[in-house]
Amino acid sequence: MMQVEAVKRNKEPQPFPFVLRVGVGLLCIAFTAGFIIAEAVLQNGIGLLIYTLVKGGVSLAIAHVCFPFDLLYRDEIKRIWKIIRAGAVNMQMGMFAVNAALGIALGVYGFYNLVPSALDVVAGVRTQTVTSCTYSVDQVTRRSSRHGTTTTYYNHYAMAFEDGSSHTTTLKTVTRGSTDNRLIDSLTSACAQRPSRKMTITYYPFTWILTDVQLVD
Numbered sequence: 001m002m003q004v005e006a007v008k009r010n011k012e013p014q015p016f017p018f019v020l021r022v023g024v025g026l027l028c029i030a031f032t033a034g035f036i037i038a039e040a041v042l043q044n045g046i047g048l049l050i051y052t053l054v055k056g057g058v059s060l061a062i063a064h065v066c067f068p069f070d071l072l073y074r075d076e077i078k079r080i081w082k083i084i085r086a087g088a089v090n091m092q093m094g095m096f097a098v099n100a101a102l103g104i105a106l107g108v109y110g111f112y113n114l115v116p117s118a119l120d121v122v123a124g125v126r127t128q129t130v131t132s133c134t135y136s137v138d139q140v141t142r143r144s145s146r147h148g149t150t151t152t153y154y155n156h157y158a159m160a161f162e163d164g165s166s167h168t169t170t171l172k173t174v175t176r177g178s179t180d181n182r183l184i185d186s187l188t189s190a191c192a193q194r195p196s197r198k199m200t201i202t203y204y205p206f207t208w209i210l211t212d213v214q215l216v217d
Contacts, residue, residue: 045209052116056114059106060106062106063104063105064107065103116206117207119206123206127200128200129199130161130200132196134196135187136158139154153173155170157171157187169208197216
């Protein structure tokens, strides 16, 4: 009997070490801060592609943790259905529902980012000649408790290509007109002119992340 009790005690789950919990928390904070900074800074190039790839992978990993896979077993589904029919839904059931919804949402978001960026890693960049382009900008101002207001400019570039296809790319900036980004300035310079200047663009075909813009003399 004593041996059986000793075995049971050994099988009891050990508490998650405090140091590891702090480490995981700090890692999550670091990832969140990194994503916020990358979202604000990255607009084009391979850095944006890598960020999109990582964002999709992390989202899928979190979705796997959040989604209660135990609920997919047939016996568990029957048990939950009986609880619902009996009207005995409790807080734990509500948390399961929230986790499931969060897991599904993160999973969809992860696949939305991961699949096209992974395909672009395999396919590489593509170059096309832009025959005509139009430029427009939307200004969005939001109130901020600390800094009064913040303004973001959404620059739209509607491009038509030599093969007859077309695409509209939108890039965000915090200033209107000239920026510190050569690619954005080149696009704006070419598309804002009437008639627009001819140019070639290099981009990833599945995510439409631009990597280079060359104006044709």
